[in-house]
Amino acid sequence: MPKLQISPNLQINRRKFLTSASLGLSGIMLSGCDAFDSQLGVGDGLRSFLEGANGLTWRAQRLLAGSDALAPEFTEADIRQAQRPNGVTAPDDDVYKGLLANDFADWRLEVSGLVEKPLSLSREQLQNMPSRTQITRLDCVEGWSCIAKWTGTPLSLVLDQAVVKPQARYVMFHCLDTIDRSLSGDIKYYGSIDLIDARHPQTILAYGLNGKPLPVENGAPLRVRVERQLGYKMPKYLTKIELVDGFATVGGGRGGYWEDNGYDWYGGI
Amino acid sequence: MESVARSQPTAGADTAPSKDETLIYRQSRWTRLTHWLWAISLFFMLLSGLQIFNARPQLYIGKESGFDYNNTVFAIGAENTATGPRGYTEILGKRFDTTGVLGWSGPPGQETSRAFPSWATIPSYYDLGTARVVHFFFAWILSTTLIVWLIASLINGHLRRDLAPRITDLKRLPRDIVDHAKLKFHHTREYNTLQKMAYGGVLFVLLPLMIITGLAMSPSMNSVLPFLNDLLGGRQTARTIHFIVMVLLIAFFVIHMLMIFAAGPINELRSIITGWYRTDPPAHDSQSPERSA
Numbered sequence: 001m002p003k004l005q006i007s008p009n010l011q012i013n014r015r016k017f018l019t020s021a022s023l024g025l026s027g028i029m030l031s032g033c034d035a036f037d038s039q040l041g042v043g044d045g046l047r048s049f050l051e052g053a054n055g056l057t058w059r060a061q062r063l064l065a066g067s068d069a070l071a072p073e074f075t076e077a078d079i080r081q082a083q084r085p086n087g088v089t090a091p092d093d094d095v096y097k098g099l100l101a102n103d104f105a106d107w108r109l110e111v112s113g114l115v116e117k118p119l120s121l122s123r124e125q126l127q128n129m130p131s132r133t134q135i136t137r138l139d140c141v142e143g144w145s146c147i148a149k150w151t152g153t154p155l156s157l158v159l160d161q162a163v164v165k166p167q168a169r170y171v172m173f174h175c176l177d178t179i180d181r182s183l184s185g186d187i188k189y190y191g192s193i194d195l196i197d198a199r200h201p202q203t204i205l206a207y208g209l210n211g212k213p214l215p216v217e218n219g220a221p222l223r224v225r226v227e228r229q230l231g232y233k234m235p236k237y238l239t240k241i242e243l244v245d246g247f248a249t250v251g252g253g254r255g256g257y258w259e260d261n262g263y264d265w266y267g268g269i
Numbered sequence: 270m271e272s273v274a275r276s277q278p279t280a281g282a283d284t285a286p287s288k289d290e291t292l293i294y295r296q297s298r299w300t301r302l303t304h305w306l307w308a309i310s311l312f313f314m315l316l317s318g319l320q321i322f323n324a325r326p327q328l329y330i331g332k333e334s335g336f337d338y339n340n341t342v343f344a345i346g347a348e349n350t351a352t353g354p355r356g357y358t359e360i361l362g363k364r365f366d367t368t369g370v371l372g373w374s375g376p377p378g379q380e381t382s383r384a385f386p387s388w389a390t391i392p393s394y395y396d397l398g399t400a401r402v403v404h405f406f407f408a409w410i411l412s413t414t415l416i417v418w419l420i421a422s423l424i425n426g427h428l429r430r431d432l433a434p435r436i437t438d439l440k441r442l443p444r445d446i447v448d449h450a451k452l453k454f455h456h457t458r459e460y461n462t463l464q465k466m467a468y469g470g471v472l473f474v475l476l477p478l479m480i481i482t483g484l485a486m487s488p489s490m491n492s493v494l495p496f497l498n499d500l501l502g503g504r505q506t507a508r509t510i511h512f513i514v515m516v517l518l519i520a521f522f523v524i525h526m527l528m529i530f531a532a533g534p535i536n537e538l539r540s541i542i543t544g545w546y547r548t549d550p551p552a553h554d555s556q557s558p559e560r561s562a
Contacts, residue, residue, distance in 0.1 A: 047402060061489040229489065269486070
């Protein structure tokens, strides 16, 4: 076969290189897909490198959606079924069961951290504040969706009442349900959003679902709705809202229970 | 660069001594580079995508997933039978036994209930969070390289010269189909009609549709482009289309590989690695060359 006249050595070297590179890739395909497993745990080099794209996704979506773009809202006709519950649906925690037995009369929502006026709100106090009702679609990270009507207090009103300090950057939600157990004890569900999403007009602390009080399986007495993110960003069985300037010291330091287990902090896609 | 050694059977005295007039520079560096970046990206997106699908191995039509009613069009699952667990795949209500591959798979004695088998997913074990990291990383690579390729191809003429459909393509279509069926290939600089349709279909229909349906599944993007899901028929329909396009891309890949092997893998690989492609020798009999550029 006649060789190219233009720098033949370079051509052949590059060709050899690329050929072996493609052979290497097909080798990976043939050997099965455990080839990457050792590099894909949380904190591993390759995974951390790939995770860099999550930050890009977050910034791009923030740039496009801004602070006020609304999630689509639907009509009554779109509510065709009960809201499918997910995660913990019947907390086995004694504290929770005690509160439930009394129909949450003793339950309070604590608002603390970087605020001028820490709050302790009863369900009645929250329900007496202005409310917002919205028919929205819950998108689970697993891939399914469900449309329901949610009623609750806009989180921004609660934040205004507590007067957020300027150095606060995130809202950390603390919950009553045990999601996991570790050597150091039970892990209660926790999660965080930034103040842009916290002050979004559709971000509510929901106590009503489809015109009725929020059922236990969906997070009674209070759960978060963050309509521009996935379901794992909307904690149920809320007990405390903490304003923080970072979340490095909470749990595994990635901003939430599922985030500590490998989900992206910004659940916008 | 493009025009170097482009061979036209000009029969001029100056080209006569060269034995290499059939070797032409066919693929620009932009086409080659983006081609391989797409190949790598699609490989990782497919395997991480199947892992993501495993988290909810059902597809629905509409705005939401039916739990109290049925709008499921595709499902992979496992069920207990008298002879032990079996994997099944259900398409539009028709159920097929797919034990060993879909629904129920694994090494003998260690089978588990999982939609796509571990050899087809990244990571091989169940890990939705990591699959999403891999998927979205390569989604950025794929989208960026598509735009780079589009701009480069507009500038270097690849689009206009090689991919733009022409009237003659339509006229040649029947003969082209017959030639492909007979595995009779003409090695010319130009793409034949079926090649144009396949490459154009992937680059201008399937991949953009993949990106659009991917964005339509994002709750954040829904607030930016609320019409997207109305157009596609709802988020769950978008997810179903995303899956169908994946199957079509695999079909393209299989045919692409078959055609490369049938048409001469060394020559075809050389052109997409180095850019240089050996064309058929100019015809000396009454038959005219395929077509002039």
